[in-house]
Amino acid sequence: MDMFANLALGFNEVMTPITLGFCFFGVTVGMLIGVLPGIGSMAAISMLMPLTFYLEPGQALIMLAGIYYGAQYGNSITSILLNVPGTPSSAVTALDGYPLSKQGKAGPAIFITTAASFFGSCFAIVCLAFFSPAIANFALNFGSVEYFSLMVFGLITASVVAPGSQIKGVAMVFVGLALGLVGTDITTGTFRFTFGFIELTDGITLVAVAMGVFGATEVITNLNRPKSERGTAQKVSIRSLLPTRADMRQAVKPMLRGAPIGTFLGVLPGAGATISAFVAYGVETRVAKDRSRFGKGAIEGIAAPETANNAAAQASFIPTLALGIPGDAIMALMLGALLIHGVQPGPQLITEHPEIFWGLLVSFWIGNLMLLIMNIPMIGVWVRILSIPYRYLFPCILMLVCVGVYSVNNSAFDLMLVFVFTVIGFAMSVAKLPPAPMLLGIVLGIMMEDNLKRSMLLSRGDPMIFLERPISAVLLGLSVAIIVLPLIMMLLRRLKNRTV
Numbered sequence: 001m002d003m004f005a006n007l008a009l010g011f012n013e014v015m016t017p018i019t020l021g022f023c024f025f026g027v028t029v030g031m032l033i034g035v036l037p038g039i040g041s042m043a044a045i046s047m048l049m050p051l052t053f054y055l056e057p058g059q060a061l062i063m064l065a066g067i068y069y070g071a072q073y074g075n076s077i078t079s080i081l082l083n084v085p086g087t088p089s090s091a092v093t094a095l096d097g098y099p100l101s102k103q104g105k106a107g108p109a110i111f112i113t114t115a116a117s118f119f120g121s122c123f124a125i126v127c128l129a130f131f132s133p134a135i136a137n138f139a140l141n142f143g144s145v146e147y148f149s150l151m152v153f154g155l156i157t158a159s160v161v162a163p164g165s166q167i168k169g170v171a172m173v174f175v176g177l178a179l180g181l182v183g184t185d186i187t188t189g190t191f192r193f194t195f196g197f198i199e200l201t202d203g204i205t206l207v208a209v210a211m212g213v214f215g216a217t218e219v220i221t222n223l224n225r226p227k228s229e230r231g232t233a234q235k236v237s238i239r240s241l242l243p244t245r246a247d248m249r250q251a252v253k254p255m256l257r258g259a260p261i262g263t264f265l266g267v268l269p270g271a272g273a274t275i276s277a278f279v280a281y282g283v284e285t286r287v288a289k290d291r292s293r294f295g296k297g298a299i300e301g302i303a304a305p306e307t308a309n310n311a312a313a314q315a316s317f318i319p320t321l322a323l324g325i326p327g328d329a330i331m332a333l334m335l336g337a338l339l340i341h342g343v344q345p346g347p348q349l350i351t352e353h354p355e356i357f358w359g360l361l362v363s364f365w366i367g368n369l370m371l372l373i374m375n376i377p378m379i380g381v382w383v384r385i386l387s388i389p390y391r392y393l394f395p396c397i398l399m400l401v402c403v404g405v406y407s408v409n410n411s412a413f414d415l416m417l418v419f420v421f422t423v424i425g426f427a428m429s430v431a432k433l434p435p436a437p438m439l440l441g442i443v444l445g446i447m448m449e450d451n452l453k454r455s456m457l458l459s460r461g462d463p464m465i466f467l468e469r470p471i472s473a474v475l476l477g478l479s480v481a482i483i484v485l486p487l488i489m490m491l492l493r494r495l496k497n498r499t500v
Helices: 001-014 017-035 041-052 057-082 087-102 106-139 144-161 167-182 206-223 243-265 272-287 301-315 318-321 329-340 347-352 354-375 377-386 392-410 412-430 436-458 470-499
Strands: none
Touching: 001 017, 001 106, 001 354, 017 041, 017 057, 017 301, 017 354, 017 377, 017 412, 041 057, 041 167, 041 206, 041 329, 057 087, 057 106, 057 301, 057 329, 057 354, 087 106, 087 206, 087 272, 087 301, 087 377, 106 243, 106 329, 144 167, 144 470, 167 436, 167 470, 206 392, 206 412, 206 436, 243 272, 272 301, 301 318, 318 329, 318 347, 318 354, 329 436, 347 354, 392 412
């Protein structure tokens, strides 16, 4: 009964014209951003975050969340029509989606990805409704000691599962933690690493970092791509969207397998939509009777990853809201938006601000229903947008970046930070350094420091307190295992190769 009462509270919070308007605005912008090649939801959320400063906390989170999962829908359209994935998670969809498009089956492919996205989202939402209170009740046992260990676990997980080298991921976490030290010491009030810039006394602006490392860097990266790699959109009519019965039969089981995979991995800090999509695709290749079909236009190859990445997009809000630990860079921005409004994510959120949590949960249902209704009739609009020349598209994006960043503090210094982090971000992309762990380090750095100092005060300076608390000891043990086990496996493989 409590769950139904909570859902009623959520509907009461969302079913107002203003809140519904922000939900619709968020999912529409998210879908538009998802359709644009190379422009991810991170850039959109960073650009529109200043707008949320003037909204209520619940409305701000609903709009930003709508951008996030709306982009998951739009990314599949670009992957199928142009073979240009907007995010790493949609790259899996392109493996079979683009071959289907070249076979003249772009319409059914888009229809199936839309249905799979909606099913995966709804599955994760139901899991959120049932299990989030239980997670929050368990998290009530968390104090400063457990929070510090949990943040260590989240950062290590995020760095290890980041694309590319694990060593690079861990290194970028430390870079982010170092950047998070810039500003004013929360205990003594002294300035740290400001280098005489008064603008840095409040720390490095998160929006400026995100827009430089993700937004503007994506623009420059895409401008450097050859035009031959950008592709041309295929013409798709509404009538051609309907799949055959055989297509639907092939898609049902992959959707049923992809939804729990995405939901489970989405809850884990650092996993997220990308890992979920790859795992779901890998499962389908293992269970398929004819693996040779994959990569050549298999319906299962788009149904499973699309279901998984949208389920993960919804489920990733569990560690962010219930535990206060963002699973990826986008969730870090969501956490930052709440902190700006004075709302502390964590176990107290569901009990102290139930209208925010359950309002967001209900908005997932409404937003996904909006996307389902909009996606198919507006396919012609998305195709036309894809035909806009890059020389017109990217100057507009850069202008929005500058306006959005400047409006945060009305500071030209923040624009300089965007330029600096754009150069850094481009260098990181060339060196294949993952930016997401760095952003997580910046967001969590101050909170980790605060909880570390509190823990040391409680223990009178004895670090053994982190091992004496059971939850903290388990989390730190898992953190060590995540780092050590891959090294052990690598050494065992080398020893085996030498003996052979």
